[in-house]
Amino acid sequence: EPEVTQTPSHQVTQMGQEVILRCVPISNHLYFYWYRQILGQKVEFLVSFYNNEISEKSEIFDDQFSVERPDGSNFTLKIRSTKLEDSAMYFCASRTPAGGYTFGSGTRLTVV
Amino acid sequence: QQQVKQSPQSLIVQKGGISIINCAYENTAFDYFPWYQQFPGKGPALLIAIRPDVSEKKEGRFTISFNKSAKQFSLHIMDSQPGDSATYFCAASTNFGNEKLTFGTGTRLTIIP
Numbered sequence: 191e192p193e194v195t196q197t198p199s200h201q202v203t204q205m206g207q208e209v210i211l212r213c214v215p216i217s218n219h220l221y222f223y224w225y226r227q228i229l230g231q232k233v234e235f236l237v238s239f240y241n242n243e244i245s246e247k248s249e250i251f252d253d254q255f256s257v258e259r260p261d262g263s264n265f266t267l268k269i270r271s272t273k274l275e276d277s278a279m280y281f282c283a284s285r286t287p288a289g290g291y292t293f294g295s296g297t298r299l300t301v302v
Numbered sequence: 303q304q305q306v307k308q309s310p311q312s313l314i315v316q317k318g319g320i321s322i323i324n325c326a327y328e329n330t331a332f333d334y335f336p337w338y339q340q341f342p343g344k345g346p347a348l349l350i351a352i353r354p355d356v357s358e359k360k361e362g363r364f365t366i367s368f369n370k371s372a373k374q375f376s377l378h379i380m381d382s383q384p385g386d387s388a389t390y391f392c393a394a395s396t397n398f399g400n401e402k403l404t405f406g407t408g409t410r411l412t413i414i415p
Contacts, residue, residue, distance in 0.1 A: 231407070233391060281346070
């Protein structure tokens with residue numbers, strides 16, 4: 191079964207540093223998403239991406255965040271200057287126009 | 303208005319019993335209601351989903367009941383097994399699932415022998 195692949199599985203970074211979380215969506219999917227889950231809390235929408243541009247973003251997705259699909263296969267989430275409260279599991283997801291979401295296994299980001 | 307409220311927060315059910323998790327929503331524009339199962343260290347995996355034109359959908363041991371007038375939907379797991387122990391999230395979306403998902407707060411289900 192096709193999978194959404196995320197790397198790394200765990201990233202530890204110092205406050206103020208930049209991090210890039212990477213995702214390889216399913217190859218025939220056209221819609222891409224980032225969600226995050228703070229430990230023990232619900233999954234929250236960050237941003238959706240279609241046709242090489244952001245289609246919607248939440249209030250969490252401020253100027254510190256950016257997304258990119260640099261080469262037609264990878265989909266990245268960049269946090270420019272990490273804060274302690276950015277510590278969370280970050281999930282990438284993709285879907286077809288008619289299909290349901292497929293989520294990756296997530297990247298656990300720990301900001302120290 | 304975008305919230306999806308989920309209860310209970312945690313649930314313990316004996317093996318073979320019925321597990322019931324409930325969700326309620328406010329936004330009447332929601333028209334796609336999936337349930338996700340999440341194991342520790344993994345991403346949410348789609349379990350079953352329903353659209354508001356039907357009141358019930360069954361797939362194996364999993365059933366969604368949907369009450370449009372009350373704006374509520376629930377997941378029933380029949381003959382619950384230890385392998386069903388996981389966190390379950392309800393969610394809702396507009397445009398038949400073509401928009402972002404709004405998740406409930408999750409239910410940690412534990413099935414005991």
